[in-house]
Amino acid sequence: MRIAIFGASGSVGRYLVPAALDRGHEVVAVTRRAARIGDHRQGLRVVEAQLDDAAAMDRALLGVDAVIVSLGDAVVDSGTDAVLAAMQRTGVPRIEVLTGFGTSAASRRKLPPPMRAVVAAVRAVTFQGFVAKERQDDAVRRSDLLFTIVQPPTLTDGPRSGSYRSGDYSGKSIFGSISRGDLADFMLDNLDHDRFVNESTFVQS
Numbered sequence: 001m002r003i004a005i006f007g008a009s010g011s012v013g014r015y016l017v018p019a020a021l022d023r024g025h026e027v028v029a030v031t032r033r034a035a036r037i038g039d040h041r042q043g044l045r046v047v048e049a050q051l052d053d054a055a056a057m058d059r060a061l062l063g064v065d066a067v068i069v070s071l072g073d074a075v076v077d078s079g080t081d082a083v084l085a086a087m088q089r090t091g092v093p094r095i096e097v098l099t100g101f102g103t104s105a106a107s108r109r110k111l112p113p114p115m116r117a118v119v120a121a122v123r124a125v126t127f128q129g130f131v132a133k134e135r136q137d138d139a140v141r142r143s144d145l146l147f148t149i150v151q152p153p154t155l156t157d158g159p160r161s162g163s164y165r166s167g168d169y170s171g172k173s174i175f176g177s178i179s180r181g182d183l184a185d186f187m188l189d190n191l192d193h194d195r196f197v198n199e200s201t202f203v204q205s
């Protein structure tokens with residue numbers, strides 16, 4: 001598969017890129033500055049594109065089968081809008097988006113009431129960032145693309161252990177965590193095995 005990764009130079013992207021290459025995928029690492037991508041292995045193409053440069057975005061998505069969005073907080077909603085528009089123009093069918101724990105009404109309904117109350121409190125305190133992620137979630141759901149929305153709690157640096165839970169398991173908690181290595185493994189598994197299509201999913205260790 002050819003996978004374009006937006007946010008490839010970021011704290012999660014740095015795990016996603018080598019993990020995707022290890023699986024034999026071609027990776028298009030999209031960044032504002034190519035120098036930010038350190039890993040120049042076979043199978044990797046680095047494309048410089050500003051999110052608001054439609055022509056550069058379309059060039060980045062040439063021949064791409066699936067897109068991963070792991071953009072930083074400042075551009076989760078506007079950046080994802082730009083990615084969705086470019087996917088529509090270029091006919092890329094599949095998107096996977098990394099967001100935060102409980103950042104949609106639909107996912108919050110899947111939480112037990114005490115955890116729902118905790119998330120409501122976090123939402124009130126971190127209002128702007130939370131609402132940006134809700135807008136991102138909404139735009140992805142309203143697109144006619146095949147989507148997966150991944151909602152981890154706190155991320156830690158660390159390699160893949162392969163030991164994590166996903167979906168609607170009972171122990172999900174905003175106080176949980178998952179390593180970026182496991183998160184990358186999970187997100188790539190979802191693309192490889194067509195899992196959680198048109199769903200959002202929790203994931204944590």
Ligand SMILES: NC(=O)c1ccc[n+]([C@@H]2O[C@H](COP(=O)([O-])OP(=O)(O)OC[C@H]3O[C@@H](n4cnc5c(N)ncnc54)[C@H](OP(=O)(O)O)[C@@H]3O)[C@@H](O)[C@H]2O)c1
Binds near residue numbers: 011013073074155
């Ligand atoms: N940290 C946690 O515990 C945690 C927990 C759950 C979810 N998340 C979510 O995971 C997602 C990815 O996190 P991350 O730490 O990997 O992100 P990040 O490192 O902050 O940013 C990822 C990339 O986004 C691009 N970017 C950032 N600001 C930009 C801007 N103003 N304009 C254009 N591009 C910009 C940059 O790419 P270039 O410079 O290469 O263009 C950057 O490397 C976020 O949505 C975050 O909220 C984090």
